[in-house]
Amino acid sequence: MHNSTPDAGVRGTLTPGAVVLVVGVLCVQLGFLLSYIGAFHHPDPQRIPVAVVAPEQAADKLDALPGRPIETTVVKNEKAARDRIMERDAEGAYLMDPRGKQDTVLVASGGGGSQADAVRKTGEKAAAQEGRQAKVEDIASSGDEDFNSLTAFYLIVGWLVGGYLMASLLGITDGTRPSRPGHAVLRLAGVAVYSVLSGLGGAIIVDPALHALPGHFAALWWLGALLVFGTAAFTMALQAFFGVVGIGLAVVVFVVLGNPSAGGAFQRYMIPPFWRAIGDWIPTGAGTTAVRNIVYFSGNALATPLVVLAAWAVAGVVLLLLGSIRRREPGLALPI
Structure with missing residues (x-):
């Protein structure tokens, strides 16, 4: 007759890998609190x-x-x-x-x-x-259906969430690391199709559906496609090198750091220097700026945010391909 004890069950659950993941989640949670509260607890105009x-x-x-x-x-x-x-x-x-x-x-x-x-x-x-x-x-007022010009930020956040969730789903269902470069290319092709559809859906919602950002349908569509593709590609690259931990790293970059610095509720000259310094170089901030410049400023000053978004996409593609050919090392996966 097989005997089991509660202690054995606990020991089986609390593997070193599980402990590492729990500690990692706690760090991300505390980082989330620190980043948001640090950026927003005392907004003050600064030069x-x-x-x-x-x-x-x-x-x-x-x-x-x-x-x-x-x-x-x-x-x-x-x-x-x-x-x-x-x-x-x-x-x-x-x-x-x-x-x-x-x-x-x-x-x-x-x-x-x-x-x-x-x-x-x-x-x-x-x-x-x-x-x-x-x-x-x-002289460049936000629209009647766009209170305080917040729609741009929420649109970008929605696209970003779709990008890294799509990448995370592929990693969970098909392995965090492509087995070969051809496999990586197939994933990127699938993500590209998803990105075009995601960009289209977002543009439909903010333009003909809700009239929050009317009159710029095509520009917003393709901006959204670029943003979603870059986010997904970079998240897949992180997974290729770090396994499931790469999903957490993507959340740190795009959410923990990206959201407070993006210029949503409080723009860059209203937040502390650290968040002001990083905001323009993370897709969340670059995308928010690009949407506002398209809709309210006649498409001016788009070069920098578009280059930033393109750079993240290119980096994601290159790193994912490199990750797919990298020699597997023992012990890289966390035992859970």
Whole structure:
């Protein structure tokens, strides 16, 4: 008769591999909390770039405001100020009227509601300190169905989730590492088809279905396809080198680090320096910026975010192919 004890069952469950995975999950969870709370617990404007049409001394006073909320660039006229905003070289503008007491503050809420609100408040405060009035004009406002320009961020997050979930599913059902380069190519081809369909679905939802980001259907479709493909390819590459742990690493990159730094609820000049420094170089932030620039800024300043997204896709493809030919080493898999 076979005898078993509770202790034996516990020992069978608590293998070294299981303990490592539990500790890893705990670290990811705490990292998630640290990253989100660290980025968002005290949003504060920090040197938001603002174009100024005013005498040099007036710009110096704006630069010297307590806490340095804005950083000014003096331009020659209102047209130059508007151009800087639309070309994404500035987030707002302060136009001083030399013949009167009413100045104008230009904002662009399409680039993010919290940043635009900070520019507005700073401009109004600066005008009041000089005994002047300020009227506010939103020259690139977020749409009626896009509150605070948040749709871009949620669209990107949805696409990203689809990308790394698709890659994770392939890894779980078909092995985390392709057995040969041809196998890797087949996976990439399947992911490419999925990415095109995912990009199409997202574009349908935000344009004809909900009218949240209308009028840019084709551009959003192919941007989404590139984003999903790059996310999936890079996640598959991580799995090829690190096994199931690669899924966790993808979550760290795209979610734990990517979401707080992407400029969703609080844009880059409202969050601490660490998140501001990494945001533009992670697909979450690059994608969010690209969507906003397509929809609200006439497609200006798209080169950098598109190059970033393409670089992640190329890196994912190359690393996955390298992972498929890498010699298997004993002990790489976690015993669970």
